[in-house]
Amino acid sequence: xxxxxxxxxxxxxxxxxxxxxxxxxxxxxxxxxxxxxxxxxxxxxxxxxxxxxxxxxxxxxxxxxxxxxxxxxxxxxxxxxxxxxxxxxxxxxxxxxxxxxxxxxxxxxxxxxxxxxxxxxxxxxxxxxxxxxxxxxxxxxxxxxxxxxxxxxxxxxxxxxxxxxxxxxxxxxxxxxxxxxxxxxxxxxxxxxxxxxxxxxxxxxxxxxxxxxxxxxxxxxxxxxxxxxxxxxxxxxxxxxxxxxxxxxxxxxxxxxxxxxxxxxxxxxxxxxxxxxxxxxxxxxxxxxxxxxxxxxxxxxxxxxxxxxxxxxxxxxxxxxxxxxxxxxxxxxxxxxxxxxxxxxxxxxxxxxxxxxxxxxxxxxxxxxxxxxxxxxxxxxxxxxxxxxxxxxxxxxxxxxxxxxxxxxxxxxxxxxxxxxxxxxxxxxxxx
Amino acid sequence: xxxxxxxxxxxxxxxxxxxxxxxxxxxxxxxxxxxxxxxxxxxxxxxxxxxxxxxxxxxxxxxxxxxxxxxxxxxxxxxxxxxxxxxxxxxxxxxxxxxxxxxxxxxxxxxxxxxxxxxxxxxxxxxxxxxxxxxxxxxxxxxxxxxxxxxxxxxxxxxxxxxxxxxxxxxxxxxxxxxxxxxxxxxxxxxxxxxxxxxxxxxxxxxxxxxxxxxxxxxxxxxxxxxxxxxxxxxxxxxxxxxxxxxxxxxxxxxxxxxxxxxxxxxxxxxxxxxxxxxxxxxxxxxxxxxxxxxxxxxxxxxxxxxxxxxxxxxxxxxxxxxxxxxxxxxxxxxxxxxxxxxxxxxxxxxxxxxxxxxxxxxxxxxxxxxxxxxxxxxxxxxxxxxxxxxxxxxxxxxxxxxxxxxxxxxxxxxxxxxxxxxxxxxxxxxxxxxxxxxxxxxxxxxxxxxxxxxxxxxxxxxxxxxxxxxxxxxxxxxxxxxxxxxxxxxxxxxxxxxxxxxxx
Numbered sequence: 001x002x003x004x005x006x007x008x009x010x011x012x013x014x015x016x017x018x019x020x021x022x023x024x025x026x027x028x029x030x031x032x033x034x035x036x037x038x039x040x041x042x043x044x045x046x047x048x049x050x051x052x053x054x055x056x057x058x059x060x061x062x063x064x065x066x067x068x069x070x071x072x073x074x075x076x077x078x079x080x081x082x083x084x085x086x087x088x089x090x091x092x093x094x095x096x097x098x099x100x101x102x103x104x105x106x107x108x109x110x111x112x113x114x115x116x117x118x119x120x121x122x123x124x125x126x127x128x129x130x131x132x133x134x135x136x137x138x139x140x141x142x143x144x145x146x147x148x149x150x151x152x153x154x155x156x157x158x159x160x161x162x163x164x165x166x167x168x169x170x171x172x173x174x175x176x177x178x179x180x181x182x183x184x185x186x187x188x189x190x191x192x193x194x195x196x197x198x199x200x201x202x203x204x205x206x207x208x209x210x211x212x213x214x215x216x217x218x219x220x221x222x223x224x225x226x227x228x229x230x231x232x233x234x235x236x237x238x239x240x241x242x243x244x245x246x247x248x249x250x251x252x253x254x255x256x257x258x259x260x261x262x263x264x265x266x267x268x269x270x271x272x273x274x275x276x277x278x279x280x281x282x283x284x285x286x287x288x289x290x291x292x293x294x295x296x297x298x299x300x301x302x303x304x305x306x307x308x309x310x311x312x313x314x315x316x317x318x319x320x321x322x323x324x325x326x327x328x329x330x331x332x333x334x335x336x337x338x339x340x341x342x343x344x345x346x347x348x349x350x351x352x353x354x355x356x357x358x359x360x361x362x363x364x365x366x367x368x369x370x371x372x373x374x375x376x377x378x379x380x381x382x383x384x385x386x387x388x389x390x391x392x393x394x395x396x397x398x399x400x401x402x403x404x405x406x407x408x409x410x411x412x413x414x415x416x417x418x419x420x421x422x423x424x425x426x427x428x429x430x431x432x
Numbered sequence: 433x434x435x436x437x438x439x440x441x442x443x444x445x446x447x448x449x450x451x452x453x454x455x456x457x458x459x460x461x462x463x464x465x466x467x468x469x470x471x472x473x474x475x476x477x478x479x480x481x482x483x484x485x486x487x488x489x490x491x492x493x494x495x496x497x498x499x500x501x502x503x504x505x506x507x508x509x510x511x512x513x514x515x516x517x518x519x520x521x522x523x524x525x526x527x528x529x530x531x532x533x534x535x536x537x538x539x540x541x542x543x544x545x546x547x548x549x550x551x552x553x554x555x556x557x558x559x560x561x562x563x564x565x566x567x568x569x570x571x572x573x574x575x576x577x578x579x580x581x582x583x584x585x586x587x588x589x590x591x592x593x594x595x596x597x598x599x600x601x602x603x604x605x606x607x608x609x610x611x612x613x614x615x616x617x618x619x620x621x622x623x624x625x626x627x628x629x630x631x632x633x634x635x636x637x638x639x640x641x642x643x644x645x646x647x648x649x650x651x652x653x654x655x656x657x658x659x660x661x662x663x664x665x666x667x668x669x670x671x672x673x674x675x676x677x678x679x680x681x682x683x684x685x686x687x688x689x690x691x692x693x694x695x696x697x698x699x700x701x702x703x704x705x706x707x708x709x710x711x712x713x714x715x716x717x718x719x720x721x722x723x724x725x726x727x728x729x730x731x732x733x734x735x736x737x738x739x740x741x742x743x744x745x746x747x748x749x750x751x752x753x754x755x756x757x758x759x760x761x762x763x764x765x766x767x768x769x770x771x772x773x774x775x776x777x778x779x780x781x782x783x784x785x786x787x788x789x790x791x792x793x794x795x796x797x798x799x800x801x802x803x804x805x806x807x808x809x810x811x812x813x814x815x816x817x818x819x820x821x822x823x824x825x826x827x828x829x830x831x832x833x834x835x836x837x838x839x840x841x842x843x844x845x846x847x848x849x850x851x852x853x854x855x856x857x858x859x860x861x862x863x864x865x866x867x868x869x870x871x872x873x874x875x876x877x878x879x880x881x882x883x884x885x886x887x888x889x890x891x892x893x894x895x896x897x898x899x900x901x902x903x904x905x906x907x908x909x910x911x912x913x914x915x916x917x918x919x920x921x922x923x924x925x926x927x928x929x930x931x932x933x934x935x936x937x
């Protein structure tokens with residue numbers, strides 16, 4: 001008998017199956033994540049709490065019979081039955097009898113399972129991409145990776161290129177006429193034969209040859225140091241692409257808590273995505289009322305403030321930060337802005353000038369998300385009443401640089417993921 | 433004798449000692465013949481893993497296994513479902529997975545149950561001898577896994593998944609029910625290569641489209657003759673749909689046929705298990721019950737361990753009655769164990785009733801030989817028909833419930849009394865009839881010279897109808913394998929009247 005301890009075997013044997021399964025239920029998983037994001041409090045979006053996915057649409061069909069027709073069941077009774085007794089059939093077609101019948105029907109494959117946090121993030125954020133990312137400059141602290149760079153006559157034993165070494169050895173052995181082992185054997189045989197035949201001169205000749213051959217064998221090594229080759233690796237500096245994302249958020253009084261919540265959710269996801277996909281993306285958080293301030297992550301997401309609205313202040317602040325720290329020839333510049341669309345109409349000209357003259361020419365992408373009210377359609381959908389800022393940005397549309405500008409509406413927590421995915425879809429195409 | 437263990441803790445020496453003690457009893461007193469045992473200790477996650485692939489230690493990759501894992505894990509983590517104490521594989525050596533969480537008593541129970549009970553059944557039952565090849569299954573699984581992986585690399589995962597999905601849908605209809613010859617899995621790998629070579633060098637007579645042949649200018653007689661001859665080669669009707677597609681589908685590539693074959697052979701491997709749940713579990717449960725009792729009698733386990741065992745044992749053989757909310761059909765452990773215990777009693781202490789029912793072996797005083805014979809030569813249906821005695825029928829207070837579509841109520845037609853025993857045993861045996869495991873669908877005809885439509889046929893017995901929605905979806909899968917349109921006719925078995933027709937889109 002054999003007892004094997006399998007407990008230390010590598011875990012996750014079913015990983016390949018799980019990935020195939022997740023791929024299969026992509027739609028359900030997406031929905032679950034969108035729901036989860038919508039439901040969770042801001043502070044919990046990126047927590048370890050598991051994401052539960054309810055799967056409905058994945059069945060494995062097969063021929064099956066319905067409960068219709070005549071059936072005879074033999075079942076364990078209670079002892080209280082007599083011939084001719086009647087038991088009312090349960091309505092809905094299910095049998096009191098056979099357990100097989102229960103659980104049949106359309107919902108048979110619905111069940112819930114959990115995603116790990118790792119899967120959740122990988123699965124969803126990997127589909128996003130910063131558009132038009134270009135290599136603008138080499139970063140200060142370079143990354144590098146080893147790359148094969150031909151062969152070398154020096155190196156570590158672990159890098160020994162056996163094939164090439166043996167090829168060299170073979171070529172050299174041929175060129176120098178290194179005797180083969182079989183030659184030694186043949187000569188030894190000849191000596192034996194000559195000795196047996198008593199042919200003294202032949203034996204002497206053969207022995208002399210053998211000495212010669214042995215000497216050659218000793219002189220010409222099988223593998224010589226000159227044959228040895230190593231695989232050569234060089235460390236190739238990896239040009240790191242530097243990018244900066246400016247996150248602009250309106251926190252003025254006109255933004256309701258719901259709108260702020262939506263905006264924060266949007267940025268939270270954006271931040272999550274940038275942090276995971278791009279190690280070298282700088283993120284600058286700017287929030288504004290009628291004045292703008294650069295704040296840290298914690299303040300940006302967690303703290304509250306109210307006041308009037310002056311969008312230009314945020315744009316100016318952004319330009320100021322950009323001018324002092326992020327020259328456009330070295331950085332890919334991105335802006336994401338969230339607002340309810342309210343702006344002082346006196347500010348309109350200023351915003352247009354800043355956008356056209358300064359911002360749009362230097363940024364690779366400007367994503368504007370307008371957060372709407374708690375329910376109902378957007379004001380501009382119903383009755384064509386658009387917001388001040390939406391109008392302002394839309395008016396820029398004719399301009400050549402405005403193709404870097406993308407605008408989306410967001411009025412529902414569940415849609416946050418969709419809007420983000422839409423804005424940063426991995427396609428090379430910039431959604432207009 | 434010394435105690436094998438004391439308390440719940442165990443280590444590998446304990447397992448070894450338990451196994452030795454059990455082997456002595458099994459080989460001596462019980463006269464069991466088993467494959468060599470291999471016990472593997474696993475964690476709960478690994479147990480879930482094993483669940484998802486039908487308990488097989490290696491399996492090719494497919495999303496449905498991932499789905500099963502996700503579902504079982506969800507149920508387990510939320511406490512809706514416990515895990516099995518063990519899983520045992522019909523292979524040689526016979527591999528039993530046991531959970532690390534089990535107490536020493538449970539390990540002893542599991543070893544007696546799986547390593548000796550199931551193991552003996554696998555090795556001796558005629559169905560397993562006929563249909564499975566215990567020496568070769570592990571090798572074949574390794575081959576299947578490697579082959580599927582290779583196909584995925586060459587053809588792309590999507591193309592492989594398409595075939596596997598379709599083949600999985602038809603798995604219950606991919607079984608040979610009537611053996612032609614002893615089946616040898618060991619030859620499979622060799623034959624796979626041969627088949628590939630053969631397919632490359634021969635061409636398909638059946639579906640040839642050589643001009644001149646179908647122009648309609650040849651005499652009708654000759655054409656008819658040709659058609660008859662070709663059709664006879666299809667050997668219709670054929671109830672193994674997967675086999676039919678594998679052999680005759682005009683559109684499949686060699687690797688696709690091989691994938692179908694893999695799915696088909698694995699389905700065939702599990703076919704005996706589905707037919708012997710009651711007999712197999714009955715055998716294993718009876719063996720563990722007797723084994724543990726003997727260990728206790730000989731002082732190898734103490735009273736505490738024996739009580740713990742009895743507690744587990746009685747939950748395993750719990751059979752709620754039909755008024756109980758836990759009721760969900762027959763518990764094969766309970767039914768099987770009751771029958772085995774009854775047979776043992778008939779051999780040792782028969783009364784007049786037993787002598788009348790079982791004249792052949794009542795009072796023969798050799799229960800083990802009698803039971804070994806039952807385990808070797810019967811599947812569930814036969815076991816119940818032959819050996820479900822009046823005492824067991826009374827113990828479960830079995831009743832016969834008739835469900836007629838015209839009647840708004842169920843009717844009790846028979847109960848556990850003198851008049852009812854035979855009929856109840858026979859009706860319960862019908863319930864375990866293998867034909868009732870999955871609907872029987874046959875290939876009835878192929879339109880050889882026209883659209884190549886495949887015609888399937890299902891006979892509806894006693895008003896049992898196919899689920900239309902599922903049937904359509906399954907036909908869609910069948911079309912993937914056949915390559916052309918597939919339609920299915922549902923007929924009333926008695927009148928021959930066509931009830932419904934389904935077709936793939």
